[in-house]
Amino acid sequence: MESNDTVITDEPTRGRPRDPSRDEAIIDAAIDVLVRDGYDRLSMEGVATAAGVGKATVYRRWSSKAELVIDAMATLKPAIDSIDTGSLEGDIELVVAASCSPHSQRLFQVMVSICSALPREPELLAAFKTRFTEPRIARMTDILERARGRGELGPDIDVAMAASLVPSLMLQRALMTGQPAGRGYAEQIVGSVLLPVLGRPPRPISTKDAETPHD
Template sequence: MTQTEQTGQAEQAESRPRLGRKRDHTRDPEILDAALDVLAETGYDGMTIDLVAARAKAGKATLYRRWSSKADLVLDAVACMKGSDLDLDSLPDTGTLRGDLVAMVRPPSIRDSERKLKVMTGIVSMIARNPELAAAAHEALVEPRAAVNRVFFQRAIDRGEVRADLDVEKLCMVGPAMVAYRSLMLRIPVDREFLIANIDEIILPAAGLRAA
């Protein structure tokens, strides 16, 4: 091999990207959960990588290796929230629309909704400027509960309990809209009594039914 060929091979070897240490993603769920907690407490503007790292008990370098900016971290954290929602195949089936809706009003569900509302409040300032975050927020915070309500209303239609021409999409949003207004605008905690009243006094009458 000539000296020129040896030099060429050496230059090629140097130009190849060097493999760094393999990134460890096992702590991602903890970090994303910590990011959501901080986001719910401080809002997007008050949130910092330092605060998230401290909450997750992780080094800042670990976060920056995985997410290049706060916006990227928030986007991933919000998108991952939908992973905790119920499987649509395992929803309660009581035989009535009211029974199904009421069966979803339980402490874990209420706590989950409250947390999601706080996260939504935290990212409001960012949503208008970031269409990707707005889409992720809709998928993670709004769509899961709407999907549950669609199942319940479709069951009621199939049973002949309500009219087939109901505006299901609109009715699916009534409950979440009432909860959001109470929590975000009035700053009043959401409790079981409030959620049951929404079902009996607003959602069922809108569907042409009367509560028992």
């Protein structure tokens, strides 16, 4: 996905080689500008300025902002690593922790910044799913499938829907409030929604942590 992979044709590398530190600076600046201004207001020139780089240096690597943003998304680490504590409750606890980590919060900001361009940019949508949506759901699906294998889940559970609940509601919360959701809200989702969906009794949250979904 990176634009500067020479793949097979290893030409003798003529001329001055590209400075790898520029790639990183541009990608970092692109993320910053994206979060600050949103996808539609992001311009290649703005990214170049924010990166302290000439415009030509940006265009030499990425010929359009869609390609740049897609590559920038690709460099962001997935929010949730593989999880397997041996019990559903333990796994969910780790999911909650991962979903409200600082890195995950930044990912939510990026997602919010991009989302309204998705209907008009199919390639952006595809990358968005590949990089953000699917990894989260895949981890959660793994957890639920293992729990089902251990007999912890009944046969009626809609695993696909359950797996999407936490990221969907967290993103929704970020959209509606302008700020990424915190740990309190993640626990509320788990206690009020995810556990009942999985056939467990709801787990009330302490009053001080209670949050309404859209404030």
